[in-house]
Amino acid sequence: MFRVVRKREWHPTITELWVEAPRVARKYRPGQFVIVRVDEKGERVPLTVVDANREEGTVRLLFQKVGKSTFHLSLLNPGDAIADVVGPMGRPTHIEDFGTVVCVGGGVGVGPLYPIAKGMKGAGNRLISIIGARTKELLILEDEMRAISDELIVTTDDGSYGMHGFVTDALKQVLDRDEKVDMAVAIGPAIMMKFVARTAEPYKVPLIVSLNSIMVDATGMCGACRVSVGGTTRFVCVDGPEFDGYQVDYDLLIKRQQMYLDKEKEALERFKRQHPEAFQGVC
Amino acid sequence: MAEEKRPRKGLNLNRVDMPRQDPKERIKNFNEVALGYTEEMAIAEAERCLQCKRPVCIDGCPAEVKIPEFIKLVTEGKFVEASRKIKETNALPAVCGRVCPQEEQCEILCVLHKKGAPVAIGRLERFVADYEARVGAVEIPELPPSTGKRVAVVGSGPAGLTVAADLALMGHEVVIFEALHKPGGVLVYGIPEFRLPKSIVQREVDYIQKLGVKLYCDVVIGKTFTIDDLLNEEGFDAVFLGLGAGLPWFLNIPGENLNGVYSANEFLTRNNLMKAYLFPEYDTPIKVGKKVAVIGGGNVAMDAVRTSLRLGAEEAHIVYRRSRVEMPAREEEIENAEAEGVIFDFLVNPVEILGDENGWVKAMKCIRMELGEPDESGRRRPLPIEGSEFIMEVDTVVVAIGTGANPLVPSTTPDMETNKWGYIVADPETCKTTKRGVFAGGDIIRGSATVILAVGDGKKAARAIDQYLRTGEW
Ligand SMILES: Cc1cc2nc3c(=O)[nH]c(=O)nc-3n(C[C@H](O)[C@H](O)[C@H](O)COP(=O)(O)OP(=O)(O)OC[C@H]3O[C@@H](n4cnc5c(N)ncnc54)[C@H](O)[C@@H]3O)c2cc1C
Ligand code: SF4
Ligand code: FES
Numbered sequence: 001m002f003r004v005v006r007k008r009e010w011h012p013t014i015t016e017l018w019v020e021a022p023r024v025a026r027k028y029r030p031g032q033f034v035i036v037r038v039d040e041k042g043e044r045v046p047l048t049v050v051d052a053n054r055e056e057g058t059v060r061l062l063f064q065k066v067g068k069s070t071f072h073l074s075l076l077n078p079g080d081a082i083a084d085v086v087g088p089m090g091r092p093t094h095i096e097d098f099g100t101v102v103c104v105g106g107g108v109g110v111g112p113l114y115p116i117a118k119g120m121k122g123a124g125n126r127l128i129s130i131i132g133a134r135t136k137e138l139l140i141l142e143d144e145m146r147a148i149s150d151e152l153i154v155t156t157d158d159g160s161y162g163m164h165g166f167v168t169d170a171l172k173q174v175l176d177r178d179e180k181v182d183m184a185v186a187i188g189p190a191i192m193m194k195f196v197a198r199t200a201e202p203y204k205v206p207l208i209v210s211l212n213s214i215m216v217d218a219t220g221m222c223g224a225c226r227v228s229v230g231g232t233t234r235f236v237c238v239d240g241p242e243f244d245g246y247q248v249d250y251d252l253l254i255k256r257q258q259m260y261l262d263k264e265k266e267a268l269e270r271f272k273r274q275h276p277e278a279f280q281g282v283c
Numbered sequence: 284m285a286e287e288k289r290p291r292k293g294l295n296l297n298r299v300d301m302p303r304q305d306p307k308e309r310i311k312n313f314n315e316v317a318l319g320y321t322e323e324m325a326i327a328e329a330e331r332c333l334q335c336k337r338p339v340c341i342d343g344c345p346a347e348v349k350i351p352e353f354i355k356l357v358t359e360g361k362f363v364e365a366s367r368k369i370k371e372t373n374a375l376p377a378v379c380g381r382v383c384p385q386e387e388q389c390e391i392l393c394v395l396h397k398k399g400a401p402v403a404i405g406r407l408e409r410f411v412a413d414y415e416a417r418v419g420a421v422e423i424p425e426l427p428p429s430t431g432k433r434v435a436v437v438g439s440g441p442a443g444l445t446v447a448a449d450l451a452l453m454g455h456e457v458v459i460f461e462a463l464h465k466p467g468g469v470l471v472y473g474i475p476e477f478r479l480p481k482s483i484v485q486r487e488v489d490y491i492q493k494l495g496v497k498l499y500c501d502v503v504i505g506k507t508f509t510i511d512d513l514l515n516e517e518g519f520d521a522v523f524l525g526l527g528a529g530l531p532w533f534l535n536i537p538g539e540n541l542n543g544v545y546s547a548n549e550f551l552t553r554n555n556l557m558k559a560y561l562f563p564e565y566d567t568p569i570k571v572g573k574k575v576a577v578i579g580g581g582n583v584a585m586d587a588v589r590t591s592l593r594l595g596a597e598e599a600h601i602v603y604r605r606s607r608v609e610m611p612a613r614e615e616e617i618e619n620a621e622a623e624g625v626i627f628d629f630l631v632n633p634v635e636i637l638g639d640e641n642g643w644v645k646a647m648k649c650i651r652m653e654l655g656e657p658d659e660s661g662r663r664r665p666l667p668i669e670g671s672e673f674i675m676e677v678d679t680v681v682v683a684i685g686t687g688a689n690p691l692v693p694s695t696t697p698d699m700e701t702n703k704w705g706y707i708v709a710d711p712e713t714c715k716t717t718k719r720g721v722f723a724g725g726d727i728i729r730g731s732a733t734v735i736l737a738v739g740d741g742k743k744a745a746r747a748i749d750q751y752l753r754t755g756e757w
Contacts, residue, residue: 023507037464043557043566044464068566084464086501216557216567219462219503220689221472221529222549226540233533233540238691252540255642259542263568270563 001081005058010140012281013065014108015074016050021085022057024049030115031093031210031242034059035218037084038072045069046215046237048112049088050141059085062111062140068267071278089218090241093208097124099182102174102205103149104167104196105131106188110141112210113187114148120185121148128181129153130170132188136161167192168199175203184208186245190257194250207245211236213256227253296400299328306622310592313476313560316619317381320410322362329357332402335394340404343388345739346373350389350404357407366415367422369408374448374491375441375738377416377483378470380409383735384613416486423493427454432752435460435519437504437692440468441734442525442725444491445741446748451494453749458519460502465556468527470734472556473548475586477593478616481555505691510699514720521720521748524707525737528726530687534578538636539682543570543644547579547587547683554590572678574598576647578633579683580610585620587681592623596679599625604632604652604665628675630654632667636680647675686731696721706730714744719757722748 006018024034033048051060065071076082093116101120105113110131121127127148132155133139139154139161146152153170154162163170167188175181184207186196193209200207213225213236220238227236230247234240272279302318303309309316320328332354340350348369356365369376385405393401415421432455436443439461447457465471467484492498504510504524513519531546533539550569553559557567575591577584580603591599601620603610606629610617621627628649635648651671654663688705699718700708707716707723714722724740726732751757 023502027507041558041565043568084501086462086464086503087506089503089506216549216552217463217472219529220691221531222552223531223533223546224549228540233535252642255542256540259570260568263562263570267563267566267568 001083002085003081004076004078005056007076007078010062011137014062014138014140015065015070016060016062017073017076018053018058018060019082019085020057021059021087024085024087025052025054025057025059028052028059028088029092030095030119031112032088032090033112033218033241034061034085034087035089035215036061036069036073036082036086038069038076039083042072042083043069044084044216044218046089046212046218048210048212050111050114062108064108065278065282067264068271071268071271071275075275075278086218089237091239093119093185093242095119095123100126100128100180102128102130102171102181102184104171104184104186104188105129105145106167106192107133107138108140109188109192109210110139110145113185114141114144116185116187117145118148120183125183126150128174130155130167130174132156132167132170134158166195168195171196171199175200175205181205184245185210190250190254193245193248197245197248197250201246208242209245209248210241211243211248211253212241213253214259227256294395294398295331296395296398298331298400298403299324299406301403301406306624309477310589310623313593315480316477319413320406322360322414325357325362325407325410326360328403329354329407331395331400332358333394339392339394340389340402343390343392345388345735346379346742348373348389348408353411354402354404354407357411362411362414363418365407366411369411372742373738374445375487375734376408377412378441378479378487379735379738380405380407380412381479381483382474384733386614388735421486421490423490424452426452426495429456430454430752432456432520433458433518434748434752435513435517435522436525437522438462438468438525438527438725438727439466439488439498440525440527440725440737441470442527442737442741442744443468443523444487445738446523446525446722446724446745447496448491448494449742449745450748451491451496453745455749455752457495458497458499460504460508461498461500462503463556464500466498466500468525472552473583473586475551475555475590477589478586503691505695510692510696510718510721520752521722523714523744523748524692524716524721524723524727525725525741526689526692526707526723526727528686528688528706528731530689531682532685532687533682534633534684536633536635538638538644541636541638541644542642543572543678544636544680544682547577547583547681548686550587550681551583551590554594560594569594570679571596572644574600574677575679575681576600576602576633576675576677577681577683578602579685580605580612581683581685582612582616584681584683585612585616587683588625589620589623591679591681592625600628600675600677601625602628602631602633602647602649602675604630605654605662606630609662630665632665633680634672637674644678644680645676647677647680649673649675688727688730704730712743713747714740715747715757720751
């Protein structure tokens with residue numbers, strides 16, 4: 001059993017949990033994720049790890065409530081237990097001193113981006129961070145990102161905070177400057193990563209993206225997570241989650257992410273009837 | 284029913300049939316298809332055994348089960364004793380009685396096989412194991428004093444479970460690490476409930492835990508710990524790798540990543556391990572359309588196609604590039620599939636999967652095949668017939684063409700050798716790998732094989748590990 005030790009509600013649709021998982025905490029490196037199963041009847045969902053505290057033996061999870069599993073998880077309080085937390089899965093990010101690195105995060109993608117950005121900074125890079133959200137209330141980890149970045153640009157789609165526009169607009173501005181960028185990392189919704197790739201391509205900046213496909217086992221046993229990268233089928237759980245941002249077939253990824261939309265809706269509606277309290281403040 | 288022939292006095296060739304659920308009924312549920320013998324049936328079948336002086340049946344059993352001895356106990360009505368007799372050499376009788384290919388192991392060698400009616404050894408094995416469990420007589424043998432040695436077993440499939448049980452019985456401390464949240468390996472994630480009820484696997488796991496074996500699920504070796512972590516920081520004296528061969532192969536044809544295309548592993552795991560057939564009570568969904576095509580001709584393909592019927596498919600096809608005789612699946616499973624209404628498309632090979640505008644499967648482009656000269660496997664090689672392409676409308680495709688070795692452990696254990704297919708190199712007699720203190724057995728050293736071969740490896744490995752722990756000699 002994996003006990004929740006701390007909880008923070010960032011927004012009615014965004015929850016952060018610190019969970020006891022000492023074995024995972026000890027091995028975790030930026031870029032990796034865990035598989036979480038909320039209870040005996042739960043599905044196995046991948047969640048990126050935002051941080052780990054080795055002394056305390058805990059990992060920090062930050063997730064958006066989108067389906068039954070994440071709404072269910074958000075109901076847990078300190079002292080409650082999660083049936084399974086497995087990991088750390090996936091390959092860690094390749095971190096080294098590249099020179100100048102731009103880290104781009106959209107929505108809850110800022111969660112997994114944070115440890116990578118921190119690692120990049122720690123390795124000696126000049127770090128420019130761009131984080132964005134639909135609107136001010138959905139912005140997460142701003143202070144922590146600011147603390148590690150040489151420069152932080154915040155965007156909101158609706159202009160309620162920071163720069164009015166998308167992260168890609170900010171990225172273009174940065175790339176248009178007279179400063180050499182040696183590496184870019186982007187994490188967020190698939191559609192955002194697709195447009196980040198489109199924006200960065202003309203500047204020939206190497207780009208790494210972290211993919212969030214549907215998974216079951218996350219050990220390379222089922223192929224549920226497969227994506228096409230450079231025309232070859234790869235498994236996100238063991239070959240990724242990070243890939244060359246210019247080689248990923250984002251349209252395929254988006255379609256595969258939608259494979260169970262109707263079933264997910266059915267499960268969510270059912271959960272809503274059973275646990276209306278989980279949906280307070282959610283429109 | 285039993286065959287009515289008695290050619291020679293003293294020879295009873297009336298093999299007792301085992302009752303099964305009616306095909307029309309059983310395709311509507313996930314309950315076990317075979318219902319097992321009654322006590323009377325078991326005794327009647329056991330009495331057919333000739334108690335050969337030189338029991339050739341045993342030669343066919345990788346676990347060296349004392350077949351005539353346990354059968355004799357059945358004739359005497361001593362079912363519990365019979366089960367214990369089997370357990371002297373095979374810790375998993377209820378499982379093996381159900382899924383072993385007895386028809387090509389012990390039963391094919393039985394002297395009555397030549398007369399067309401071998402003793403139904405598998406059915407008897409299953410009966411006595413179930414009987415013992417039903418009357419609650421499962422006994423924990425007395426354990427020898429602790430040797431103070433610790434062994435880590437990676438993977439809880441039949442290989443891992445067997446090695447763990449045997450080492451515990453030798454007085455060693457055993458810890459199993461399993462990547463998934465439930466123990467059992469293919470027995471829980473692959474083989475469906477209707478062929479092997481999960482409660483039976485759990486029973487075997489419970490037994491092994493009662494022997495003092497510790498079991499930690501949710502630990503992925505290669506990620507949570509490496510092999511060297513186990514041998515150094517975690518203080519294990521030896522490691523056994525029973526990782527299975529769980530990496531699914533795809534056909535590498537266009538359209539394979541469309542929605543509605545599954546590997547057999549995913550399809551079966553969603554259903555068996557995650558219980559998608561109970562969605563939405565269980566959270567994991569599965570998508571089965573009206574017309575399902577399962578590609579392949581092995582046991583895995585049969586399990587997938589029969590699962591799809593139970594999930595509501597109106598038409599379920601096996602698409603296989605050779606003909607019926609070359610199919611590697613057990614005869615019994617092919618017959619079960621036929622009885623349930625599965626349609627077999629032989630000598631057909633898919634060349635492309637076609638999708639609709641939303642990225643869902645809508646059809647398969649296939650080509651007809653003919654059989655040419657035999658290949659390395661001895662089976663006649665299938666060759667495409669030019670110009671014979673046709674379109675088969677389907678909305679779900681399950682690819683069941685085999686699996687390979689998962690690189691998670693080998694890639695994090697550079698000083699352990701693998702062969703050109705990625706399987707771990709191990710001595711066939713001792714299961715020793717090329718890394719000191721590390722042993723491996725089951726599918727990860729053989730490629731996809733059988734439960735009983737994994738059990739056999741577990742037994743050999745346990746003896747070799749015991750030897751190593753006692754002498755320190757590698
Ligand atoms: C659908 C299907 C039907 C089959 N039907 C039959 C049949 O009827 N009869 C028969 O004899 N055989 C059958 N087989 C084959 C048989 O199941 C296998 O040969 C057998 O299970 C192999 O046993 P194993 O112990 O080597 O590995 P597995 O049963 O594959 O178990 C391996 C275990 O190790 C775990 N593992 C893997 N990597 C790691 C890691 N890095 N860290 C921790 N744990 C790990 C896995 O999660 C798994 O639980 C079937 C196989 C399938 C897939
Ligand atoms: S070979 Fe057949 S008849 Fe002879 S002992 Fe074995 S099971 Fe009995
Ligand atoms: S999630 Fe099963 S192989 Fe990646």
